[in-house]
Amino acid sequence: MTETRPSARADALAGVRAILPVAIAAVPIAALFGALAVAKGLSVLETTLMSLIVFAGGAQFAAVEIWSWPVPVFALVASTLLINSRHVLMGISLAPKLRGFSRRQILGGFYFLTDESWSLAEARALHHPVTPAFWFAVSTVLPFAWVSATFLGAIAGTLLGDPARFGADFAFTALFVGLIAGFWKVRNRDILLARKLPAAGRSLIPILASGIVAAIVYVLAGPPWHVLAGALAGIVGAYIAAPALPKDAAS
Amino acid sequence: MTVDPVTLATIIAMGLVTWLTRIAGTFLAGRLVLEGRAKAAFDAIPPVVLMAVVAPTVFATGIAETLAALVTAVAATRLPLLATILVGVVSVVILRAIV
Numbered sequence: 001m002t003e004t005r006p007s008a009r010a011d012a013l014a015g016v017r018a019i020l021p022v023a024i025a026a027v028p029i030a031a032l033f034g035a036l037a038v039a040k041g042l043s044v045l046e047t048t049l050m051s052l053i054v055f056a057g058g059a060q061f062a063a064v065e066i067w068s069w070p071v072p073v074f075a076l077v078a079s080t081l082l083i084n085s086r087h088v089l090m091g092i093s094l095a096p097k098l099r100g101f102s103r104r105q106i107l108g109g110f111y112f113l114t115d116e117s118w119s120l121a122e123a124r125a126l127h128h129p130v131t132p133a134f135w136f137a138v139s140t141v142l143p144f145a146w147v148s149a150t151f152l153g154a155i156a157g158t159l160l161g162d163p164a165r166f167g168a169d170f171a172f173t174a175l176f177v178g179l180i181a182g183f184w185k186v187r188n189r190d191i192l193l194a195r196k197l198p199a200a201g202r203s204l205i206p207i208l209a210s211g212i213v214a215a216i217v218y219v220l221a222g223p224p225w226h227v228l229a230g231a232l233a234g235i236v237g238a239y240i241a242a243p244a245l246p247k248d249a250a251s
Numbered sequence: 252m253t254v255d256p257v258t259l260a261t262i263i264a265m266g267l268v269t270w271l272t273r274i275a276g277t278f279l280a281g282r283l284v285l286e287g288r289a290k291a292a293f294d295a296i297p298p299v300v301l302m303a304v305v306a307p308t309v310f311a312t313g314i315a316e317t318l319a320a321l322v323t324a325v326a327a328t329r330l331p332l333l334a335t336i337l338v339g340v341v342s343v344v345i346l347r348a349i350v
Contacts, residue, residue, distance in 0.1 A: 025333075028333060029332070029333070032336070042258065043253045043254065043255075045253065045254050046253075046254055046255065046258050046259070046262065049254070049259065049262055050262045050265070053262050053263060053265070053266035054262065054265045054266045054269050055266075055269070056269050058297065058301060059265070059269065062300065062301065062304045063265060065304050065305070066304060070257075071257050071258060071261050073257070073260075073261050073264070076261055076264075076265060077261070077264045077265055077268055079300060079304070080265040080268055080269060081268040081269075081272065082296055082300045083296070083297055083300045083301070084268070084269045084272040084273075085272055085293070085296050085297075086272075086294075086296060086297050087269075087272040087273045087275070087276065088272050088275045088276045088279065089276060089285075089293065089294075090276060091273060091274065091275060091276015091277045091279070091280070092276040092277075092279050092280045093276070094276070094277075095276060095277040095280035096280055106274065106277050107274055110270075110273040110274045110277060111270055111273060113273040166340070166344070167340045167341070167343045167344035167347070168340060170308070170316070170319060170339055170340050170343040171336050171339065171340055172305070172308075173305045173308045173309065173316070173319075173320060173323070173339065174319075174320075174323045174335060174336045174337075174338070174339025174340060174343075175332070175335075175336050175339075176301045176302075176304060176305045177305065177309075177320055177323045177324050177327055177335070177339065178323070178327045178332045178336060178339075179297075179298075179301055179332070180298045180301050180302055180327075181324060181327030181328055181335075182327070182332070183297055183298040183301075184298060185328070187294060206295040206298070206299050207298055207299060207302050209299075210299035210300075210302040210303045210306070211302045211303070211305075211306045211309060211310060212306075212310070213303075214302070214303035214304075214306035214307070215306040215307060215309070215310035215311045218306060218307040218311055219311055226303060226306060226307060227300065227303045227304055228303075229303070230299065230300075230302060230303025230304075230306055231296070231299050231300045231303050233299075233303075234295055234296075234298075234299025234300070234302060234303065235292050235295055235296060235299060236292075237295075237299075238291050238292045238294070238295030238299070239288045239289070239291065240288075241291070242287065242288045242290075242291030242292070243287075
């Protein structure tokens with residue numbers, strides 16, 4: 001044994017093995033995105049370009065939900081920025097665990113940062129440094145699956161016609177409810193395990209605040225303002241509902 | 252296979268802000284430490300934005316949609332994402348037929 005570290009080839013193989021199940025699971029979601037985007041009125045090419053250029057599922061689904069004509073550019077960009085702001089914290093956490101990256105590899109490689117590639121890299125970092133070979137293997141398989149399944153879903157969507165006929169218009173809502181529940185479960189794992197009911201109830205406050213304020217603003221002012229108003233209400237709700245640190249309480 | 256210039260510009264702007272969120276953390280590492288209420292507020296952003304996006308359908312469209320969203324929320328605590336979507340779609344079709 002002269003090598004103390006796995007080779008680049010072994011790192012790349014580990015990366016592909018880690019991401020493959022995630023990429024397979026992403027195929028039907030991306031196809032659904034493609035079908036719903038063309039049902040909304042985006043062309044097949046525009047839909048595929050969005051998956052390639054934005055490459056962030058939650059923000060893409062939200063964008064298609066609030067998309068209208070004339071295009072509400074500000075609301076779309078603001079909603080995308082807000083939903084993806086979580087990437088900032090992922091980058092802060094992951095950056096110190098990277099080994100052997102050039103500045104250019106970070107700037108280019110982090111285009112591929114997703115919830116999935118981040119969590120796989122964090123898991124890898126528990127016992128190995130995260131090398132460029134591992135990172136690029138993990139992160140390039142997923143966009144390939146995401147973009148090509150979006151394209152196929154968009155083609156299928158143009159053939160299927162009006163999604164409301166099969167209740168497929170509700171797929172967005174169901175998907176978002178599922179994602180919201182997922183975020184909520186991960187953030188409140190300790191509370192749920194300990195069965196602390198008051199704390200679990202309090203953790204719902206931001207989500208309810210956002211939903212109620214957004215619905216009211218939607219009725220009174222119309223889209224797209226409900227997204228920003230609801231998001232703001234939810235963020236304020238989270239700030240108020242969270243327990244203060246001892247030093248916060250003292251000041 | 253058409254591309255509207257405003258749509259393309261919007262998609263590029265969305266891609267640009269997304270990429271900025273992805274690289275921002277590598278510059279901030281070791282400099283920005285969020286804790287307590289500020290961290291809770293930041294952590295809450297993705298779910299509350301998604302909730303605001305679906306709020307019109309969930310609360311202001313019809314009783315069938317509101318009930319189906321509730322069914323979906325319960326399903327989401329137990330089932331994986333694709334099964335949750337299926338439960339939501341099937342329940343909205345049934346509820347639209349009966350209420």
